[in-house]
């Protein structure tokens with residue numbers, strides 16, 4: 001198992017984030033954000049970015065936004081060459097640790113109903129609390145529902 005290191009980063013890490021973003025998301029679903037969207041979000045209050053590294057290489061990232069005592073995991077992505085090594089789980093753990101430090105109590109997210117990432121989130125302790133019909137507009141006019149998943153933070 002490779003050593004995964006997670007660090008927080010700001011707008012100066014945008015090139016590294018976009019490298020992972022552009023390799024990770026299937027363009028057919030229109031889920032990746034462009035650079036302007038990502039930078040705009042990074043400039044918003046309550047937003048933080050965590051980058052996962054294996055050695056010198058950025059291999060994944062998580063973008064979170066806290067509002068009062070809850071946060072939303074807005075984006076989570078891992079480069080295809082570095083999957084199934086625990087990178088996403090390390091990023092989720094980091095998101096929860098930071099939210100705890102910020103006195104947050106709940107992490108939630110939206111995920112396309114047929115995204116295999118749902119298995120990851122279930123394994124990480126998220127449960128489904130809602131469904132949003134037609135939330136995602138993919139390529140070729142395809143529409144997909146989103147599931148809303150949520151995880152209460154233990155205070156340990």
Ligand SMILES: CC(C)(COP(=O)(O)OP(=O)(O)OC[C@H]1O[C@@H](n2cnc3c(N)ncnc32)[C@H](O)[C@@H]1OP(=O)(O)O)[C@@H](O)C(=O)NCCC(=O)NCCS
Nearest residue numbers: 024075076077078083084085086087088089116117119120
């Ligand atoms: C979803 C994603 C972030 C997972 O990253 P990852 O680093 O490979 O995930 P992890 O290695 O931490 O997975 C931990 C566990 O989650 C589950 N899991 C992760 N990816 C899975 C998949 N594609 N199918 C089924 N289960 C999966 C497994 O139980 C896995 O443990 P295992 O490898 O021992 O079986 C990655 O595939 C990705 O970037 N996908 C494209 C972007 C995306 O859809 N992001 C989520 C919505 S924003």
